[in-house]
Amino acid sequence: MNTTHAIDEGNSTNTGTPGGPSIADLNVGEVVAEQVYALSRDSLVRYAGASGDFNPIHYREDIALAAGLPGVLAHGMLTMGTAIQPVVDWIGDPGKVLDYQVRFTRPVPVDAGYGAIVTVVAKVGAVEGSSARIDLTVTYNEQTVLGKAQVRVTL
């Protein structure tokens, strides 16, 4: 389950588990998904194009440094958009997400050479009727970068 995605792996698709997980089988605190993502500058350029967010702090070191930042940063929305994917793969259907929220607590600097390794761990936070709250722990460099990262899904 703990695999690293190469930067160009977006073409492979996952058909999920038929039927997906069942609400009755969930235990609060249980880890349901875990994934490691290797972000690179390529990831940032690709997200800029896909999202339309061309803020240069996400691709120009000189502008990022002049703005007082540690370097080129990942878009917060790239981190948010990626962090939910292990949950989507676990439930097997992106349409079963009822709501999703995060707080951006720390930036993710993406080195030109090494990129940035972002780790996502998804645990069952609560079960409410036919929906479950999944809590995400998203870390870079052993520090959490998203706070109160919660996904509510219907199962």
Place this chain on the structure above:
Amino acid sequence: MPVNPDLQGRIFPPTDPYLVGREKIREFARAVYATSAINYDPGAARAAGYPDVVAPPTFPVVVQELTLAQLLAEPDAGIDFTRVVHGDQKFSYTRPVVAGDELTATLTVSSIKTLGGNSMITAESTMVDADGQHVVTAISTLVVRGEG
């Protein structure tokens, strides 16, 4: 110039309809490392009960961006774009976004708070489909850092 407190409660004109394209969904899905076939393959999406490919959960940010541009361009807002930091983000769905949807977004400034020298703006972008039915609401909290 501080953020204008009179913005609280202001409702902006609806954006022009945004037509959600299948290739745009695929492009966005690749950019956020999505692997679900329902994001890419219309056959898989139909088998799961959707009319076409389903957008990743954070895709509505593309449409929300159009409304935030309205806010930043508002002449009396007093928002210095270079001092804006994204604080929180939330998406609340009534149903998923699928290719072929025509989404119209309406921005409401639901709150303005001042904390220390910073202003916190909560902006809610409500998106409806071509029939006027609610699809998703995107809520951002923007922190505008005070000067000095």
